[in-house]
Amino acid sequence: MATLKELSRMPELLSPGHRMCPGCGAPILVRLALRAASEHGGVVAGVATGCLEVSTSIFPYTAWRCSFIHNAFENVAATISGVETAYKALKARGKVEGNFKFVAFGGDGGTYDIGLQALSGALERGHDMVYICYDNEAYMNTGIQRSSSTPFAAHTTTCPVGKVRKGKTEFPKDLTGIVAAHRIPYVAQASISHWNDLYRKLQKAFSVEGPAFLNVLTPCTRGWRFPSDETVEMARLAVETCFWPLYEVEDGRWKVTFKPRQKKPLEEWVKRQGRFRHLLQPENRHLLEQAQAEVDKRWEELLARSE
Amino acid sequence: MAERMALTGNEAVAYAMMQINPDVVAAYPITPQTALMQKFADFVADGEVDTQFVLVESEHSAMSAVVGAAAAGARAMTATAANGLALMWEILYIAASTRLPIVMPVVNRALSAPINILCDHSDTMGARDSGWIQLFSENAQEAYDNTIQAVRIAEHRDVLTPVMVTLDGFIISHGLEVVEVLDKEAVQDFVGEYEPAYTLLDPEHPITFGPIDFSDYYMEHKRSQVDGIEAARRVIPEVGREFGKRFGRSYGMIEEHGTDGAEALLVALGSTAGSAKAVVDDMRERGLPVGLVKIRAFRPFPYEELREALGKAKAVAVMDRSISFGAQAGPLALEVRSALYGLSLPVRDYIYGLGGRNITLEEIEDILQEALEMAKTKEAEPLVKYVSVRE
Known part of the structure; x- marks a missing residue:
């Protein structure tokens, strides 16, 4: 396992100078992922339309020091599957030298929602690629709209807190579970707060033959409403409250990779974010209780499943 | 030696694709194109081609995968019809403006609603402003000849624009005709080796495809796209004349x-x-x-x-x-x-x-x-x- 010092000395494939927000969680993930991929040789990154794409590839500049392709919003899985297929074809015909790894990055909008079909298709076809969802729990690029990853009761601009409605009325989709149901070689849920766990999962993902998937929590300072120096802390609290459990599914075997010594109440995480501010008011207390109950239920289910 | 065969239009195009032997073909079934890809699947199953054949879950993903493959330097093809072409609409524009020389047979069929599987040109006409070159075929022979020529037209350095080859659904796609099928070697020689101008897979030269372009460059990129399709006015007849010299059937605009x-x-x-x-x-x-x-x-x-x-x-x-x-x-x-x-x-x-x-x-x-x-x-x-x- 690489130490932080070793990681810091590896080539930086996402250059500084891009225009992601200060305090954005996504570049932390991307920089680690590109390191793990580059352990094997060349890298081609596909990126779905979203914050990451619009902030790193503003013509005539690019922050990408590896090859990069952006096609559209819903099709990064299909696009990178085409790149990987071309690699296989050209390699067999002796037209490409060297080894390449293929990674797709999509946000939760591009993965949970509009890109789910393309993702499912690419996983079923068994391409040798790693799909990474950088999950910030809403459509942040278009200005904080609700996605199917947005937590229960969270405020977004399309499920705002008003006089009658109090944020999102549904619980988030279990995307990692949906992907695991594809029975691909490797599936994991990770967080930028636990870099060691994340990097180990990235290494596994890039080592298996066939598709691998990581769902990584990358807090958004603008959408979650917290100070931009608390990004990693917000991710850590999501893990420690068991809102965002860290686990992996390898060859159908589920394993929790981090169990908090003491599971923190969800309120510890919620109270630090503006999008949940209304939950602290006495009249909305029941919503927080519902959210906590769902977290507990999902955590217990996961533990029961885990070896 | 060229051989005269009784083929449907779909089969004739599948033969052309087999003889081109593209690096990557993505396929999704839709009437009346289905028989085309079924025939190509037979060629794959029998080892007549060593194309990587990707059986995607939608036409949107077919075009998306072909865009990825072409950006990676592959000669890439797919085929579709009607609603399938409509589903690709978003990515048609991206393929054209990314200047990827993709070739796609389109088996013309009416767009829904009401749903109808038979021929008209509403599908292709809906894509007429997408930036693709569009070649129409009169019969199965032309569909075959056009598919082969389309590779040369699309990949011409002055053009670098994707090409749709259309054939009328059922009338051509399912009608049996006598088609002169060329030697595979002659077709291979005519289309030549594909040398991509840019590729994602050059380890020494990483490249960014599909950046975001604001008002300071977007218009210049669109203008240069016009130069590509305008160059096709010269290249289409050039390729058609060369085809005629070699194989006896000349084509123009x-x-x-x-x-x-x-x-x-x-x-x-x-x-x-x-x-x-x-x-x-x-x-x-x-x-x-x-x-x-x-x-x-x-x-x-x-x-x-x-x-x-x-x-x-x-x-x-x-x-x-x-x-x-x-x-x-x-x-x-x-x-x-x-x-x-x-x-x-x-x-x-x-x-x-x-x-x-x-x-x-x-x-x-x-x-x-x-x-x-x-x-x-x-x-x-x-x-x-x-x-x-x-x-």
């Missing part, structure tokens, strides 16, 4: 049939042009001064060629197999009128054959008889007529 001394000319696309040739021959035998101008390249549209070919006549009848709702005429007639701008030539549009409605030789003769009348009266009204419709 348009084809004239009986236009010498014709007073009334018909303009048509696809299989209808074949029927119209028979009608023109028959009427010519009876001493009637009629002729046909078949359009092979709809994009880029052959304005100059048409102006020259039609300018000598006294009246023009256009046959449109789709509607441009709310426009003054169908898509083909609008372009023809535009090509004739400034000339005082009556042009009438005949909308026909929607959703597979049959067009008979008698109906085509009626249109030409009306065109002869127009030549005398100089009166084009009504500007649009609907053929064999119950009103």
Whole structure:
């Protein structure tokens, strides 16, 4: 396992100078992922339309020091599957030298929602690629709209807190579970707060033959409403409250990779974010209780499943 | 040696694809294209090609995967029809503006609703502003020949623009014809090795495809895209002449049939042009001064060629197999009128054959008889007529 010092000395494939927000969680993930991929040789990154794409590839500049392709919003899985297929074809015909790894990055909008079909298709076809969802729990690029990853009761601009409605009325989709149901070689849920766990999962993902998937929590300072120096802390609290459990599914075997010594109440995480501010008011207390109950239920289910 | 075979249009195109042996083909079934990809799947299963065959979960993903493959330096193809082409719409534009030389047969079928699986041109016409080159085929032989030539046109360094090769659903795709199938080696030699200008897979030169472009560059990129498709005006006939020299069948932007001394000319696309040739021959035998101008390249549209070919006549009848709702005429007639701008030539549009409605030789003769009348009266009204419709 690489130490932080070793990681810091590896080539930086996402250059500084891009225009992601200060305090954005996504570049932390991307920089680690590109390191793990580059352990094997060349890298081609596909990126779905979203914050990451619009902030790193503003013509005539690019922050990408590896090859990069952006096609559209819903099709990064299909696009990178085409790149990987071309690699296989050209390699067999002796037209490409060297080894390449293929990674797709999509946000939760591009993965949970509009890109789910393309993702499912690419996983079923068994391409040798790693799909990474950088999950910030809403459509942040278009200005904080609700996605199917947005937590229960969270405020977004399309499920705002008003006089009658109090944020999102549904619980988030279990995307990692949906992907695991594809029975691909490797599936994991990770967080930028636990870099060691994340990097180990990235290494596994890039080592298996066939598709691998990581769902990584990358807090958004603008959408979650917290100070931009608390990004990693917000991710850590999501893990420690068991809102965002860290686990992996390898060859159908589920394993929790981090169990908090003491599971923190969800309120510890919620109270630090503006999008949940209304939950602290006495009249909305029941919503927080519902959210906590769902977290507990999902955590217990996961533990029961885990070896 | 070339071999004469009894093939449907779908099979003929599948043979062309087999002989091209692309690096990557993505496929998703849709009537009436399905048989094309089934035939190609047979070639894959029998080891006749070593193409990587990707069986995607939608046409949107077919075009997306082909864009990824082409950006990675592969010669990449897919095929579709109707609603499948409509589902690709977003990515058609991306393929064209990323300047990826993809070749895609489109088996023309009516767009829903009502759902209908039979031929018209509403699918291809809907994509006419997507930036793709569009070549229409009169029969299975042309569909075969066009598919092979499309590779050279798309990949030409001055063009670098994707090409749609269209064939009329069922009429060509499922009709059995005698097709001259070339030697695989001859086809391979004609299309040559693909040398991509840029690729994602050059370890020494990483590249960014599909960046975001704001108001400071977007317009220049669009303008340079025009240069690519405009260059195809020169390259399409060049490739067509070379094909003719090698294999005996030459192609240009348009084809004239009986236009010498014709007073009334018909303009048509696809299989209808074949029927119209028979009608023109028959009427010519009876001493009637009629002729046909078949359009092979709809994009880029052959304005100059048409102006020259039609300018000598006294009246023009256009046959449109789709509607441009709310426009003054169908898509083909609008372009023809535009090509004739400034000339005082009556042009009438005949909308026909929607959703597979049959067009008979008698109906085509009626249109030409009306065109002869127009030549005398100089009166084009009504500007649009609907053929064999119950009103």
